[in-house]
Amino acid sequence: MNLRHLRAVIHTARLGSISKAAEAVHATQPAVSQAIAGLERSFDATLFERRASGAFPTSEGRLVADRGERLFTHLAEAERRILAALPQDTRRPTVQLGRAVSYSQLLAFATFARAGSFVAAASRLGLSVPTVHRSARAFERLAGIPLFEQGSHGIALNRLGADVAMRASLALREIQLIRQDLDESRGxxxxxxxxxxxxxxxxxxxxxxxxxxxxxxxxxxxxxxxxxxxxxxxxxxxxxxxxxxxxxxxxxxxxxxxxxxxFDDTLSIVARAGHPLVERPSLSLADLDGSSWIVPKLGTPTRDIFEVMRTEGMTLGAPLIETSCFAALRGLLLESNRLAIISRRQIVYEERAGLLSALPVPIVGASRxxxxxxxxxxxxxxxxxxxxxxxxxxxxxxx
Missing domain, CATH: 3.40.190.10 (Periplasmic binding protein-like II)
Known part of the structure; x- marks a missing residue:
């Protein structure tokens, strides 16, 4: 994908004229015409209807232009954040992301941000590490300000770099969706x-x-x-x-x-089907005293509910086992007399198979x-x- 060609398509769609688009992107009319033709071949689509009065986007041309507009909006936001991060008395750098960045540079920088290292990014892209490094650093030069720093585990994005990377990654996603939009428009x-x-x-x-x-x-x-x-x-x-x-x-x-x-979901206290408490027709919080529990990590809504139960006087048996992995939680419930607070929608199949059961204990604040x-x-x-x-x-x- 040639982003300069995409800019030409966007301006042509916006202005309804190849000549006006050429002025806007600082190119010749033949260059803009060739850019449009190149993308039409790439997408196997007719993007514009040429008339004596101008060039007007087809439905497919509008799809391409709309995604392209969103791409460059993300890059413009990245530029704005770069400038906003500078002290007021600092000389403003020349930021050229929206005007000069290439697809390969955008891809390398965004993939580094997603993968966390040049080695991992190169592996994802099927390219050499030097190639990815060179393209990502070229993106940084266009930004006109350092986006990387030396971290304890190697090269990493600095705070501004991470902010810019989010916009770059969103811009990359818009590119990836152009062809999908076109395919869907064709059924x-x-x-x-x-x-x-x-x-x-x-x-x-x-x-x-x-x-x-x-x-x-x-x-x-x-x-x-x-x-x-x-x-x-x-x-x-x-x-x-x-x-x-x-x-x-x-x-x-x-x-x-x-x-x-x-939908609104309600949490339940769950145990294995053969648990001593399962056969009880009714239970209260006091009946759970001395039970052993499996809980999610601190700070989660479910853990907050459990901690409220503890503050209301519920005592514990064995020390807590903390996990957010459902497979581990399921195995622990099946192999022990521990209890857990989870949604019954998570154990639909286990209840049908007679493996797990919800205890009839009311929980305050269990709806979410x-x-x-x-x-x-x-x-x-x-x-x-x-x-x-x-x-x-x-x-x-x-x-």
């Missing part, structure tokens, strides 16, 4: 949707939705990413994933993301909204829109 739903999911949604809801979507769009691909909430939120804000599923924070944890509720988190300025593909619609249609059940 070909065959792109990739990357979903970050916390355990609650991975256990039952997400498999149900992906099964339905795969039947509807057999050529589409899906990638499910696991991790801590913090790492998944970072990946969302970087454009590495398209949507994040799980319990909502309300309000959203960052200004550049928004939350959308799918669950849904999806996306970027505020997200422009979803058709596949992504279908995913969100299917999520809404598939979450009206009772666990």
């Amino acid at each position: 070909l739903i065959q792109g990739m949707l990357t979903i970050a999911s916390l355990p609650l949604m991975r256990s039952y809801v997400l498999p149900l939705v992906l099964t339905r979507l795969s039947e509807r769009h057999p050529a589409a691909e899906f990638s499910v990413v696991e991790g801590s909430y913090e790492s998944l939120l970072h990946a969302l804000r970087m454009g590495e994933v398209d949507v994040l599923l799980g319990a909502l924070w309300n309000p959203a944890p960052a200004g550049d993301v928004r939350e959308e509720t799918l 909204p669950v849904g999806l988190t996306v970027r505020v300025d997200w422009m979803p593909t058709q596949l992504a829109r279908d995913f969100v619609d299917t999520m809404h249609a598939s979450t009206s059940f009772d666990a």
